[in-house]
Amino acid sequence: MPRAVSRRTLLMTSDTFIQIRDIHKSYGGVHALSGVSMDIARGEVHALCGENGAGKSTLIKILSGSVTPDRGDVLVNGAAMRLGDVRASEAAGIAVIHQESVAFGHLSTFDNIYVGREPKKLGGLLLDRAAMRSQTRALLQRLGEADAFDPVRPVSELSVAQRQMVGMARALSQDCRLLVMDEPTASLSERETRVLFNLIRQFRKDGVAVLYVSHRLDEIFELSDRVTVFRDGKHVSTEPIAGMTKEKLIHCMVGRELLATDQETSFSRRVHPARPSDVPLLQLKNLTRAGVFQNVSFEVRAGEIVGMAGLVGAGRSEVARVIFGADPADAGQVFIAGEPLGGNSIDQAMRRGIAMVPEDRQHLGLVLPMSVGTNLTLPILRRLTRFGLTSSKRERQEVEKLIKALGVKAASPAVPAETLSGGNQQKLVIGKWLATRPRVLILDEPTRGVDVGAKAEVHKLIRQLAEEGMATLLISSDLPEVLAMSDRILVMRAGMISGEISREEATQEKVLSLAIPASSSPGAEVAA
Amino acid sequence: MTDASDDTLAAPRRRFLENGFLFWHEFVLVALLAGLLIYAARVEPVFTRTKTQLNLSTHIWELAILALPMTLIIITSGIDLSVGSTMALCAVVLGMSFRAGTPIALACVFAAITGLGCGVLNGIFIACVRVHPLIVTLATLSAYRGLAEGISHGEAISRFPPAFTQISGNLAGLPIPGLLFALFALVTAIALGKTPTGRAIYAMGFNETACRFSGIATNKIKLILYTLAGLAASLTAILFAARRNTANAAVGDGMELDVITAVVLGGTSIFGGRGRVIGTILGVLLIHETREFVSWHWQNDVLIQVVVGVLLILSVLLNTLLTPRGRE
Numbered sequence: 100m101p102r103a104v105s106r107r108t109l110l111m112t113s114d115t116f117i118q119i120r121d122i123h124k125s126y127g128g129v130h131a132l133s134g135v136s137m138d139i140a141r142g143e144v145h146a147l148c149g150e151n152g153a154g155k156s157t158l159i160k161i162l163s164g165s166v167t168p169d170r171g172d173v174l175v176n177g178a179a180m181r182l183g184d185v186r187a188s189e190a191a192g193i194a195v196i197h198q199e200s201v202a203f204g205h206l207s208t209f210d211n212i213y214v215g216r217e218p219k220k221l222g223g224l225l226l227d228r229a230a231m232r233s234q235t236r237a238l239l240q241r242l243g244e245a246d247a248f249d250p251v252r253p254v255s256e257l258s259v260a261q262r263q264m265v266g267m268a269r270a271l272s273q274d275c276r277l278l279v280m281d282e283p284t285a286s287l288s289e290r291e292t293r294v295l296f297n298l299i300r301q302f303r304k305d306g307v308a309v310l311y312v313s314h315r316l317d318e319i320f321e322l323s324d325r326v327t328v329f330r331d332g333k334h335v336s337t338e339p340i341a342g343m344t345k346e347k348l349i350h351c352m353v354g355r356e357l358l359a360t361d362q363e364t365s366f367s368r369r370v371h372p373a374r375p376s377d378v379p380l381l382q383l384k385n386l387t388r389a390g391v392f393q394n395v396s397f398e399v400r401a402g403e404i405v406g407m408a409g410l411v412g413a414g415r416s417e418v419a420r421v422i423f424g425a426d427p428a429d430a431g432q433v434f435i436a437g438e439p440l441g442g443n444s445i446d447q448a449m450r451r452g453i454a455m456v457p458e459d460r461q462h463l464g465l466v467l468p469m470s471v472g473t474n475l476t477l478p479i480l481r482r483l484t485r486f487g488l489t490s491s492k493r494e495r496q497e498v499e500k501l502i503k504a505l506g507v508k509a510a511s512p513a514v515p516a517e518t519l520s521g522g523n524q525q526k527l528v529i530g531k532w533l534a535t536r537p538r539v540l541i542l543d544e545p546t547r548g549v550d551v552g553a554k555a556e557v558h559k560l561i562r563q564l565a566e567e568g569m570a571t572l573l574i575s576s577d578l579p580e581v582l583a584m585s586d587r588i589l590v591m592r593a594g595m596i597s598g599e600i601s602r603e604e605a606t607q608e609k610v611l612s613l614a615i616p617a618s619s620s621p622g623a624e625v626a627a
Numbered sequence: 628m629t630d631a632s633d634d635t636l637a638a639p640r641r642r643f644l645e646n647g648f649l650f651w652h653e654f655v656l657v658a659l660l661a662g663l664l665i666y667a668a669r670v671e672p673v674f675t676r677t678k679t680q681l682n683l684s685t686h687i688w689e690l691a692i693l694a695l696p697m698t699l700i701i702i703t704s705g706i707d708l709s710v711g712s713t714m715a716l717c718a719v720v721l722g723m724s725f726r727a728g729t730p731i732a733l734a735c736v737f738a739a740i741t742g743l744g745c746g747v748l749n750g751i752f753i754a755c756v757r758v759h760p761l762i763v764t765l766a767t768l769s770a771y772r773g774l775a776e777g778i779s780h781g782e783a784i785s786r787f788p789p790a791f792t793q794i795s796g797n798l799a800g801l802p803i804p805g806l807l808f809a810l811f812a813l814v815t816a817i818a819l820g821k822t823p824t825g826r827a828i829y830a831m832g833f834n835e836t837a838c839r840f841s842g843i844a845t846n847k848i849k850l851i852l853y854t855l856a857g858l859a860a861s862l863t864a865i866l867f868a869a870r871r872n873t874a875n876a877a878v879g880d881g882m883e884l885d886v887i888t889a890v891v892l893g894g895t896s897i898f899g900g901r902g903r904v905i906g907t908i909l910g911v912l913l914i915h916e917t918r919e920f921v922s923w924h925w926q927n928d929v930l931i932q933v934v935v936g937v938l939l940i941l942s943v944l945l946n947t948l949l950t951p952r953g954r955e
Contacts, residue, residue, distance in 0.1 A: 425840065449842040457840060466834045468900060477830060478841040480823035488821045531841070 116141045116308045117162075117193075117277055122171030124157050131157040132168070132332045139277065144299060144309040146323035146340070148316075148352055150578065153329040155312050159279055162310075163195040164188035175276075192276030196266040196283060204255035209235035211254050212269045238268040242298060260291035267298060278302055279310045284318060296322055314410050315616055316345050328352055353578075353607040378436060380570035381453075381539045383422070386431035391417045392594035394431070399539065399570040404561065406585030407574040408610045413591040415574045416458050419541045422572075423455040424448035435539065449478065454537035456528050458544045458574075464528035465516045472498040472512035474527050479534045501530045506556060522553025529560065540564065543574045558584060578607050590614050652894035655945055656909040660916060667920050674923050681802070685795065685870060687915045688804035689714075689863040689879075691908070693886045694893075695808075695815045696856040698907045700760075701890055702819075703831045703849065704899025705753065707856045708764040710886060712771035713745040714879030717864035719775040722784030722874030731791045739861045745771055746857020750850035760853075768883065775876040783875035787868065795870035804866050811859075816904035824848060832899025888935060889914050892942040913938065 117139045124132040132154045139145045149155050160166035162173065167183025174180070181187040203211055209231040218234070220227040235250045248261050257265070263283055270278055280299070284292045299309055299322060311323055319326055319340070326343055328335040328351040335351050379398035386395045392414035399405045407415050420426045422433055424445040433440040435451045448455075457463035465474050475498050476483060483493045498512045505526045509519055516527055525545060532540065542561065546554045561584060565571055575581045581588055588600045590613035598613040668675040693710050700707050721738040725731055745767065752763040794803055819825040827843045839845050860879070868874040893910025895902025914935060921931045 423840075445839060445842045446844060455840075462834065463837055463840045466830045466837050468833050469830060473826065473830070477826070477838070477843070480826055484823055488817070489823055489826070 114141060115139070116176065118172075118174040118177075119158070120172040120174065122158070122161060122173075123169045124154075124161065124166065125169060130332045132161075135171075135329065135332070135334045137327050137334060137337055139308045139310055141276075141308055142303050142306045143324040144303055144311055144322050146319040146326040147310060147312045147329065148314075148319065148326060148348065149329035149335075150352055153352075154332040155329055156281065157332075158329075159195055159281055159310075159312065162188065162193055162277070162279055164193075189273060192274060193279065194266075194270035194273055194275035194277070195279040195281065196263060196270065197281050205253050207252060208248070208250035208254060208257075208265050208268070211265055212238065212272055234272070235268065238271050239264070241271060242268060258291075260295070263295065267302075275307060277308045277310065279312070281312045282314065283311075284313065284315060292318075316348060317616070319348070320345070349608055349611055353611065379434070380436050381422070381572065382434040382437070383418075384432050384434070386418065386421060386433065387429050388417060388421055388426065389429045392591070395591075395596055396431075397589055397596065397599070399572055401538075401568045401570050402565055403586050404565050404571045404573055404584055406581035406588040407572060407591060408576075408578065408581045408588055409591035409597075409614050411576060413614065414594040415591050416543050418591075419455060419457075419543050419572070419574060422448070422541060423453055425455075449535060449537075452536070452538035453541065454532035454535050454539070455541040456525075456532055456543060456545055458547070460524055460528050465524060467517035468515050470513050471502070471507065471509045471516055471519070471527060474516045475501050475512075475531045475534060478531055497534065501534055504533075505530045505560070520553075522557075525553065525557065529557070533564075537569070539570045539572070541572045541574070544576065545573070546575070546577065546580060578610060581610070582607065592616060650905075652945060653903070653906050653909055656893070656906065656913055656942075660909065660913050663913070663916055663920065667916075667924075671920070671924055674920060683915075683919045684802060684805065686919070687911065688802065688808050689867055690882070690885055690889060690915070691808045691911045692804070692811060692863050692866075693856075693859055693882065694889045694907050694911050695811055695904065696852060696859045697886050697890050698893070698895050698902055698904060699815065699819065699828055700852050700856060701887070701895045701897060702828050702899060702902040703852065704835075705760040705849065705852070706764065706887070707749065707760065707853060708883045708887075709745065709749060709767040709771055710856055710860045711879035711882030712768050712775070713742055713857055713860035714864040714867065714882060715775040715876050716745060716771045716778075717742045717861040718868050718874040718878040719779040719876055721865060721868055723778060725787065726784050731788055735791075735865050738865055739858065742857040742859075742861025742864070743854060744857070745860070746854035747850070749857065750853035753853060754846040754849040772876065775878075779876045781876060783873050785873040787872055787874075792869045792872050795866055804870075807862075807866075812904055812908060819904060828852075829900055832896070832901070885914065885935075888939050891946075892939055894942070894946060896946060897943075910942070 115138045119135060119137050119139075122132050122135045123130075135154065135158065137145075147155055147158070157166065161168050161182065164183060164185040164187055172179050173182060175191045180191050203214060206214070209228075212235055213231050218227040218230040219225065220230075232250065239250065242264060248257055248264075254262055254265055267278075278299075283295060296318075299311070302309060311319070313319055320343075323340050325337060325339050326348065327337040328348065330352060378401055380401050382398040384396050387393050395414075395418050397405070407418075409415050417426070421428045422440075424440075424443050424447055427443050435453065440451055440453075441447065461467060466477070472494065476494050479497070480489055480494075483489050483497060495512075501507075502509065502512060507519070507523050507526045507530065509523065516524060519527065529542075529545065545561070546557055558580070561571060561573065573581065573584055575584075582605050585605070586602055588602070588605050588610060589596055590598045590600070590610055592614055593616065600609055600613070664675055673679055693714075697707060697710065717738040720741045721734050724737045725734040729737070749760075749763055749767055752758050753760045796803060798806060819828065827838060827845070827848055830838045830841075830843070831845055831848065835845055864874075864878060867878055889910040890902070890907050891897055891910070892913060893902070893906035893908070895906065917934055917938060918931050921934050922928065
């Protein structure tokens with residue numbers, strides 16, 4: 100491909116559009132970005148890679164003006180941009196397109212494109228809807244999508260790909276100079292991805308800079324001119340794609356020296372691994388939920404911690420929800436201690452000894468305005484009830500026991516759960532499920548948003564439960580956590596189990612290569 | 628660790644202000660009620676006599692009985708606008724079947740079944756079809772009333788047997804509807820405060836999904852509550868027919884607004900999660916006394932509406948000021 104090569108040589112001479120200088124941002128003591136610098140040039144597709152939590156999304160939010168960094172500068176054409184101001188970012192020509200990039204699902208395409216800066220008539224009294232409509236049509240034509248959909252229909256009726264088109268049309272209408280795309284192809288079909296790539300190339304030809312965030316390495320090699328890798332909020336490298344290989348890129352993302360320290364210190368593996376007994380307490384046979392995940396089969400034995408890794412959206416939480424009876428399965432079966440689970444309700448799952456600590460602790464896990472005690476006993480009130488009446492004495496005893504066992508730090512069991520820190524809230528969710536005395540414990544992102552100290556305590560608790568014979572399914576996007584905690588690791592990709600790795604063979608590279616979509620023709624793309 | 632110590636520091640202050648005295652709203656209602664009665668005793672001494680009060684109390688019981696299930700429903704962050712219309716339909720069924728020669732006891736059973744059916748229908752649409760309760764009961768508010776008018780052709784049925792009209796009379800010097808209400812109020816208060824279902828009702832009002840994820844059969848509870856509201860409406864229809872010795876399609880007109888006003892005035896949060904039976908009882912009492920006093924003193928029905936409206940706004944303001952913050 101001589102054209103691509105010549106583009107890349109041109110880049111060296113082309114000028115820089117945006118300079119990001121020493122950006123720092125921390126959330127409550129956790130450093131999301133610590134001193135990140137990078138440049139993005141006009142007419143280049145600049146890929147940004149890194150694991151979950153590397154700081155990519157924080158950088159995007161800073162560029163879009165929705166988050167103010169603690170310090171650092173962003174220079175646009177050499178002049179400092181006002182940070183933390185969405186209007187300033189828009190004025191600088193920065194447009195961000197998320198997976199769900201359109202804000203107002205119930206409004207039409209043209210409403211979404213012009214929201215906040217609608218063309219007016221009658222001296223600004225009325226919206227000039229006719230102008231909006233015709234300009235929208237012209238924009239869609241420029242994107243080559245004029246016939247694809249009706250701009251009058253509410254955006255919620257459009258496909259994800261079409262919604263991205265709306266986002267790109269909005270970007271185009273704003274005369275955007277930097278297009279930021281966050282995982283744009285996560286839910287696109289192959290054909291839609293092709294259309295999107297052509298559009299991105301067209302933007303590049305018009306001199307627009309594109310910052311392209313993706314987990315899909317093949318896409319990065321196909322599309323981008325340069326690639327930058329972040330790890331743990333730090334800039335690791337920026338290189339022309341020509342000098343990059345897939346192995347090198349994964350290595351940059353994972354960081355070998357980091358891996359080593361992790362295992363030595365905070366995530367020390369269990370010294371005496373529990374010996375898994377022969378009874379599979381939880382067993383899935385070809386479990387399928389149409390359009391979400393297919394033919395998922397695995398088993399978890401008593402005393403075993405099975406990790407489940409995969410990218411966001413691979414279907415891990417969805418599998419957990421079906422096991423727990425929150426969603427129905429379309430095919431396949433769940434067995435508990437060899438017997439079919441039977442029925443499909445949370446109540447049934449609870450009776451059979453399944454407990455789930457859900458991913459979204461604020462909405463699914465806790466009733467935040469209610470007290471610590473109330474939250475802890477919510478699933479077990481029936482057990483504390485005699486002749487229809489709940490015994491407040493027994494309830495109090497149970498609550499005290501749980502608070503002590505879990506080390507929940509609360510002024511009293513009567514304070515609302517929402518006043519507790521994230522880590523203590525998470526302990527509440529785990530505690531309320533331990534109170535049900537489960538045999539199978541599903542943990543979905545149990546340490547997300549939890550500070551380091553509480554994280555170690557949660558890990559200790561999980562190990563202790565496994566020693567006592569709990570069958571644990573640990574879903575986590577935190578790779579070091581999965582590696583350190585699990586006896587076996589299942590990896591999910593696009594709704595399927597893409598592989599199983601034993602603890603001995605498990606490395607971040609192996610897990611990632613199973614989690615990231617496989618290339619169709621790797622040789623050609625690396626050469627491209 | 629730092630956040631934990633923050634919790635410990637922040638909690639005592641919060642608790643003193645917000646959890647220290649849990650009956651602020653009820654306290655304010657009692658104060659308002661006392662103020663009203665003291666004023667009334669000075670300007671209208673006859674009004675506050677026990678005999679007058681007992682006579683006037685015949686008007687209160689239907690409102691009071693309906694307010695109990697409504698309290699539970701509003702705590703789950705639902706609403707039932709159809710109670711007045713359900714009353715009308717039950718009253719018409721009672722009257723028409725009595726006029727057709729059915730024994731009055733059996734006619735009462737028919738009325739009860741009608742109320743049950745109305746409630747179950749609301750419950751099914753809300754719990755199973757998952758339509759918003761406001762929409763469902765707004766629709767049945769008009770549908771049940773229309774049905775009542777259609778069946779009765781606008782006629783009123785009266786001349787019920789004395790054995791029936793005595794239901795609204797006294798037993799051992801106390802009004803029978805009042806005794807019924809006391810019984811129901813006690814059962815409701817215990818159910819709300821002491822049973823797993825009562826706990827679930829509060830929790831549902833804050834976060835229904837988290838309840839479902841805690842294994843609580845939220846749909847079953849909703850179905851039961853709207854069914855109870857329908858049953859309560861049929862009982863009040865029977866009490867109304869007995870008290871006024873008449874049954875027609877206009878029974879319970881506007882009742883839903885009075886009931887909701889009383890419940891909200893009593894401190895139940897319209898957003899769900901908070902509310903108590905004692906508050907509802909005080910809310911009913913305050914509305915009742917205000918109404919009766921205004922109509923006694925000024926003999927002005929328009930003014931009643933205004934005063935009740937002002938009371939409602941006042942109570943919502945109080946509620947906002949007195950309930951713990953932190954749930955935006």
